[in-house]
Structures are given as structure tokens and as C-alpha cells.
Amino acid sequence: MELWQQQLKESLVSPRQAALRFGVDAAPLERVAEIYPFRVTPHYFRLLQGPLDPLWKQVIPDPAELAEDGLPVDPLNEDELSPAPGIVHRYPDRVLFLVSGACASYCRFCTRKRRVGRAQVSFSEVLAGIDYIAATPAVRDVLLSGGDPLIMSDMVLREILQRLRRIPHVEVIRIGTRIPVTLPERITEGLCRMLSSFHPLFINTHFNHPREVTPEAAEACARLAGAGIPLGNQTVLLRGVNDATPVLRDLFLRLLKIRARPYYLHQMDLTRGAGHFRTPLSCGLRIMAELRGTLSGLAIPTFVVDLPGGKGKIPLLPEYGALRGNQVVLRSPCGEEVVYPDIE
Numbered sequence: 001m002e003l004w005q006q007q008l009k010e011s012l013v014s015p016r017q018a019a020l021r022f023g024v025d026a027a028p029l030e031r032v033a034e035i036y037p038f039r040v041t042p043h044y045f046r047l048l049q050g051p052l053d054p055l056w057k058q059v060i061p062d063p064a065e066l067a068e069d070g071l072p073v074d075p076l077n078e079d080e081l082s083p084a085p086g087i088v089h090r091y092p093d094r095v096l097f098l099v100s101g102a103c104a105s106y107c108r109f110c111t112r113k114r115r116v117g118r119a120q121v122s123f124s125e126v127l128a129g130i131d132y133i134a135a136t137p138a139v140r141d142v143l144l145s146g147g148d149p150l151i152m153s154d155m156v157l158r159e160i161l162q163r164l165r166r167i168p169h170v171e172v173i174r175i176g177t178r179i180p181v182t183l184p185e186r187i188t189e190g191l192c193r194m195l196s197s198f199h200p201l202f203i204n205t206h207f208n209h210p211r212e213v214t215p216e217a218a219e220a221c222a223r224l225a226g227a228g229i230p231l232g233n234q235t236v237l238l239r240g241v242n243d244a245t246p247v248l249r250d251l252f253l254r255l256l257k258i259r260a261r262p263y264y265l266h267q268m269d270l271t272r273g274a275g276h277f278r279t280p281l282s283c284g285l286r287i288m289a290e291l292r293g294t295l296s297g298l299a300i301p302t303f304v305v306d307l308p309g310g311k312g313k314i315p316l317l318p319e320y321g322a323l324r325g326n327q328v329v330l331r332s333p334c335g336e337e338v339v340y341p342d343i344e
């Protein structure tokens with residue numbers, strides 16, 4: 001057994017252990033974990049500081065998850081937009097391919113908490129998804145997600161990637177993973193060597209807080225980047241976790257240093273059981289305005305909202321300009337109004 005598999009086996013699977021360690025009442029947490037799956041890796045558990053900690057909030061169950069929040073279980077309508085097992089086909093040229101039903105640690109704010117950690121994805125379902133992609137020439141870009149694709153063994157992952165690479169119209173393969181954050185031991189030299197035989201292959205990591213950028217996570221990203229894999233990062237804007245400009249500025253700068261370019265800052269989806277993480281749109285817009293001008297453009301992600309019902313992701317930008325009659329007035333990053341001499 002490899003070190004990472006050992007670490008995964010040693011993960012906390014009951015919130016009781018976390019409650020005991022930090023002296024909080026376990027019963028309410030256990031009730032939540034009966035509904036929504038719980039697991040925290042030893043690495044991530046070592047980072048927790050206590051119940052008000054932004055990292056705690058991401059992985060330890062909260063009774064707020066059971067509140068009657070009136071939110072949908074499948075806010076992006078993924079189940080309906082699925083033409084084959086595990087496939088979400090929302091845009092003409094690319095598909096989301098859910099190849100794994102499990103993660104190393106379960107995020108309390110997961111948009112797929114209706115299914116992740118509950119149902120396994122069988123290999124025959126994966127094969128049916130690959131058949132759909134093979135039969136759909138418009139698909140140029142395949143985004144492996146789940147669950148977390150990197151929780152699968154090298155052997156199974158290689159098998160899936162080989163089958164995808166045999167499809168002539170599949171140009172780009174992407175993997176979305178939180179494993180560099182939660183189980184950095186998984187990013188072995190062997191995995192990186194295997195992945196590097198399937199270029200162009202991109203990885204989007206999922207760091208939400210600067211304290212997640214540990215030396216171990218940085219080394220995991222260095223191994224991936226060293227294998228020639230361009231790294232992006234997707235952050236979810238979470239109330240009480242990272243909804244403050246200094247926190248995100250620190251996170252985005254640290255990400256650049258580990259060569260993971262901030263790609264998207266996601267507005268929280270309207271997911272049942274995760275409503276307590278929602279922030280108003282104005283919060284994300286204010287943060288984006290405060291980052292611009294004080295932070296390298298390389299460190300600034302696009303703030304996106306995934307529209308309810310699976311209508312697609314759109315970027316939201318702070319207001320920078322206005323047409324007044326035929327005069328264009330634009331605002332500088334410092335807030336100064338500048339008349340721009342436009343052309344017909």
C-alpha cells in the first residue's frame with residue numbers, strides 16, 4: 001500500500017473524533033454526518049485550530065446544514081443535463097465528466113452534496129460516459145471531476161485517460177481536484193509521470209484559504225507543475241471562511257508562488273444544506289474591485305456565477321465605466337473618474 005492510501009485509510013470518518021479533540025458536543029455533528037458524508041484526512045485535520053476556524057468550517061459538519069433553507073438539491077440542474085452516466089453537457093464544446101463518487105475530504109459547501117460520498121461511480125458507467133464523448137465530435141475539452149478523480153488509483157485513472165486520448169476530437173483534458181490541498185501525499189512522482197503522458201492536460205486545484213497553502217501542498221503543486229501540467233485554481237467565496245479582501249489577496253499571492261494561477265472565484269451555488277455559506281453578490285464585486293490595482297493581474301481570478309438551473313457560468317465585474325451621452329467616463333482602480341476619448 002502506498003503512503004497516500006495509508007493516509008486515506010487513517011482519515012477521520014466520524015466527527016466525534018474532531019469534537020473530542022476540540023471539546024465540542026459531538027451529537028449535533030453526528031446527526032449532520034448521517035445525512036451528508038463526512039471525512040477529513042490526517043493532513044487537513046492537523047491544520048484545524050477550532051470551531052471558529054475557517055478551515056474547520058469547510059470540513060466539520062454544522063447543524064445549519066439541516067436547516068429548511070428552501071434551496072434545491074441540484075441547483076445547476078446537472079442531473080437533467082446529463083445525456084449519459086456522469087456526463088454534464090451544458091456547453092457545446094466541452095463536458096463535465098464525473099468519474100469518481102468520492103473525495104479525500106468532504107467539503108460542507110459542496111455543490112454536489114446530494115451525491116458525492118454516497119454513490120460510487122462504477123467502471124461500466126465511466127465507460128458509458130466515454131462512449132458518449134466518442135460519439136459526440138463537438139466535444140473538444142473534457143473536464144474530469146466527481147468527487148475527486150485523483151482519489152482513483154493510477155491504474156484506473158490511466159485507463160480512463162488512455163481511452164479519452166484515443167478519441168481524435170478530444171483535444172484538451174482537464175482534471176478538477178482538491179487533493180493537493182487535502183491529501184498532498186497522493187501527488188507522487190509516479191502519478192505525475194503518468195499524467196504527463198496525456199498532454200495537453202490541465203489541472204485546476206481548489207484552495208480556498210491561505211492556510212491551506214502548506215509546504216506539503218506547495219510541494220505537491222511543484223511536482224505537478226514540474227511534469228509540465230499548467231495549474232489553475234478555483235476558489236469558492238464562502239461566508240466566514242474567505243469573504244474578506246486581505247484573506248483572498250494573501251491566498252492569490254501564495255497561489256502564484258506555487259504556480260497555481262487563480263482561474264475562477266466562484267459565487268456559492270444555491271445548494272440545499274449549504275445556504276449558510278452564501279455571500280451577497282455585492283461582497284464578491286467589492287472584493288474584486290479592491291483587488292484590482294493593488295494586485296498583479298496574474299493573481300486575479302474571474303469572479304463567476306453559475307446561473308441557477310444550469311444556464312451557464314457568467315463573469316461579473318465591478319462597474320468601471322458609463323456612457324454619458326456620447327462621452328465615456330471610466331473609473332480608475334483608485335476610483336478617479338477619467339474621460340475616455342472614444343472613437344466612432
Ligand SMILES: *Cc1c(COP(=O)(O)O)cnc(C)c1O
Nearest residue numbers: 088089090091094095096143313
Ligand atoms: C464549469 C463547467 C465547465 C467548464 O467551464 P469553463 O468556463 O470552460 O472552465 C464545463 N461544463 C460544466 C457543466 C461546467 O459547470
